[in-house]
Amino acid sequence: MRHLLFLNNTMLNKLSLVLAALNIILGSFSICSAGNDPQANSNIPAIAKYFGTKGRYEEANPHLLDDILYVNKSNVEPPSSDCKAVHITAILRHGTRFPSKKYIKYMKNIYSLVLTKANGSESWLRDLQTQWNMWYNEEMDGRIAQKGRDDLSHLAVRLATSFPTLLSEENLRNNHFQIITSSKHRCVDSIKAFEEGLANLWKNEDLEFNHGENDELMRFFDQCRRFIQNVANNSTALTEMDLFRSKPEMRRVQEKVADRLQVPYSNITTDLVEAAFLLCAYDFAIKTENSPWCRLFDEEDAQVLEYLNDLKQFWKRGYGHDINRKSSCSLFHDLFNRLDRVANASRFGQVTEAVTIQMGHAETLLPLLTLLGFFKDELPLNSSNYASQRDRMFRTSRIIPYAANLVLVLYDCTEGLRLQALLNEKPLYFPNVSHPAPLYHTVKQGYQELLQGCSFKKECELPTSER
Ligand SMILES: *[C@@H]1O[C@H](CO)[C@@H](O)[C@H](O)[C@H]1NC(C)=O
Numbered sequence: 001m002r003h004l005l006f007l008n009n010t011m012l013n014k015l016s017l018v019l020a021a022l023n024i025i026l027g028s029f030s031i032c033s034a035g036n037d038p039q040a041n042s043n044i045p046a047i048a049k050y051f052g053t054k055g056r057y058e059e060a061n062p063h064l065l066d067d068i069l070y071v072n073k074s075n076v077e078p079p080s081s082d083c084k085a086v087h088i089t090a091i092l093r094h095g096t097r098f099p100s101k102k103y104i105k106y107m108k109n110i111y112s113l114v115l116t117k118a119n120g121s122e123s124w125l126r127d128l129q130t131q132w133n134m135w136y137n138e139e140m141d142g143r144i145a146q147k148g149r150d151d152l153s154h155l156a157v158r159l160a161t162s163f164p165t166l167l168s169e170e171n172l173r174n175n176h177f178q179i180i181t182s183s184k185h186r187c188v189d190s191i192k193a194f195e196e197g198l199a200n201l202w203k204n205e206d207l208e209f210n211h212g213e214n215d216e217l218m219r220f221f222d223q224c225r226r227f228i229q230n231v232a233n234n235s236t237a238l239t240e241m242d243l244f245r246s247k248p249e250m251r252r253v254q255e256k257v258a259d260r261l262q263v264p265y266s267n268i269t270t271d272l273v274e275a276a277f278l279l280c281a282y283d284f285a286i287k288t289e290n291s292p293w294c295r296l297f298d299e300e301d302a303q304v305l306e307y308l309n310d311l312k313q314f315w316k317r318g319y320g321h322d323i324n325r326k327s328s329c330s331l332f333h334d335l336f337n338r339l340d341r342v343a344n345a346s347r348f349g350q351v352t353e354a355v356t357i358q359m360g361h362a363e364t365l366l367p368l369l370t371l372l373g374f375f376k377d378e379l380p381l382n383s384s385n386y387a388s389q390r391d392r393m394f395r396t397s398r399i400i401p402y403a404a405n406l407v408l409v410l411y412d413c414t415e416g417l418r419l420q421a422l423l424n425e426k427p428l429y430f431p432n433v434s435h436p437a438p439l440y441h442t443v444k445q446g447y448q449e450l451l452q453g454c455s456f457k458k459e460c461e462l463p464t465s466e467r
């Protein structure tokens, strides 16, 4: 026994020496591979979570990076075991898309400046000048990317996994599905990808989905005359964003970008800075590449540019102007009218509207979320409060990335109907309500004023004299 023990100890000692040596070798390996360059090893730019409306869905839901079909069961459980899901409405944003014409022009400008003027010996700059190609062109104008189709087909599978009794083949066959989309090609392509996702999940290619286009509902912002006159077509409506462009925070970003390129400060306008940031964002969103453009920005720069984007959305689609939210009155009533119909039908046990899928834009979702009172900070975002708004709730990177989705699920429970809201597959609490799935009646009480008013016609029509 003693002998054996002795041997064992010796062996253990030797083993631990070997292990220690191995550790040193492995350790030096990992030091080598990390290099001096923390970004060089990752597909994901360090600034990826600041891309605002150009952000990837995975940044808002990082667990999807390990498993794109992962569903967090605790987020989609019924409020209690006696509850039965009777209806789901999902309002979606289209998937990852190519940039629009306007931005492609600025992208070409910063690229040509980098080619002709930039100086410096960093490898990322050489990559930009010799390896990177200007692969964006004006024909791409806002179209869906393959990544955007994948966004929606994966989302379809996750939603069907989350709510299998609602998003079911049987409900589709029985015409208990309603699918509506904006007529924009990126939305139509997104809804087709969503349908394909379900067809693949159900291993059935002969299903008929029958989606209809409805711009009155999904592109209400194009039809609200007051919104067009007061905001969309009003050069002073976004003054706070314009002012922020000349604030020290933005100027500092411009100077840092100019320094990194070794060009005169006067050559780097805010438009060019934004274009370079977009090049990083689009290379990543579309191709999952950590582009050399990303090296022009550190985290602080990215936060400043995120704020610039949030200022735009806040004043153009959010709380900045009251008409922004009111322009979504028709979508609001469409939702609650349907929930009311389902509530009534469920009393008779004959719900036919089990599933409503609506495909739109960031410009569709943000006004509605704002109308519903979500993500409202105490003070408005403006050009001079970047620092005090650091912890703001209105942060589009988290609210409205590509494939963003607002999901409302109505449950029939012993104590009455309950309504659960999810944004990007995470619980969303109704303003001033502490229950994750309050009684439907309670939700309606909170929105009483809107339910009784909020007329699209009244809010959006202009007096004859102003037309
Ligand atoms: C799942 O959701 C719960 C509740 O929202 C949360 O606490 C938890 O961190 C989530 N888990 C993962 C892996 O995301």
Ligand SMILES: *[C@@H]1O[C@H](CO)[C@@H](O)[C@H](O)[C@H]1NC(C)=O
Residues within 6 Å of the ligand: 117, 118, 119, 120
């Ligand atoms: C780039 O830097 C090198 C060395 O500092 C210098 O000789 C050269 O003139 C610079 N080129 C431009 C275009 O500024």
Ligand SMILES: *[C@@H]1O[C@H](CO)[C@@H](O)[C@H](O)[C@H]1NC(C)=O
Residues within 6 Å of the ligand: 229, 230, 231, 234, 235, 236, 237
């Ligand atoms: C344009 O916006 C400014 C600032 O919000 C506002 O004062 C002005 O009335 C608007 N103009 C029109 C024509 O709506």
Ligand SMILES: *[C@@H]1O[C@H](CO)[C@@H](O)[C@H](O)[C@H]1NC(C)=O
Residues within 6 Å of the ligand: 228, 233
């Ligand atoms: C916005 O204003 C421009 C002129 O500044 C005009 O050409 C355009 O038709 C207007 N758009 C709408 C929707 O009124």
Ligand SMILES: *[C@@H]1O[C@H](CO)[C@@H](O)[C@H](O)[C@H]1NC(C)=O
Residues within 6 Å of the ligand: 113, 264, 266, 267
């Ligand atoms: C860069 O700035 C210089 C003046 O500092 C100007 O002469 C030149 O035209 C600018 N070049 C570009 C590409 O903007």
Ligand SMILES: *[C@@H]1O[C@H](CO)[C@@H](O)[C@H](O)[C@H]1NC(C)=O
Residues within 6 Å of the ligand: 341, 344, 345, 348, 350
């Ligand atoms: C409520 O549902 C019943 C049964 O489906 C139907 O007959 C009735 O018209 C509905 N009432 C309202 C107000 O929708």
Ligand SMILES: *[C@@H]1O[C@H](CO)[C@@H](O)[C@H](O)[C@H]1NC(C)=O
Residues within 6 Å of the ligand: 372, 373, 431, 432, 446
């Ligand atoms: C929530 O409650 C606060 C304080 O009572 C009130 O000012 C605010 O308007 C409420 N928000 C909504 C959306 O009802």
Ligand SMILES: *[C@@H]1O[C@H](CO)[C@@H](O)[C@H](O)[C@H]1NC(C)=O
Residues within 6 Å of the ligand: 379, 380, 381, 382, 383, 384, 385, 388
């Ligand atoms: C911006 O907001 C701050 C509060 O966060 C306020 O003190 C300041 O007056 C506002 N500036 C403008 C120009 O409205």
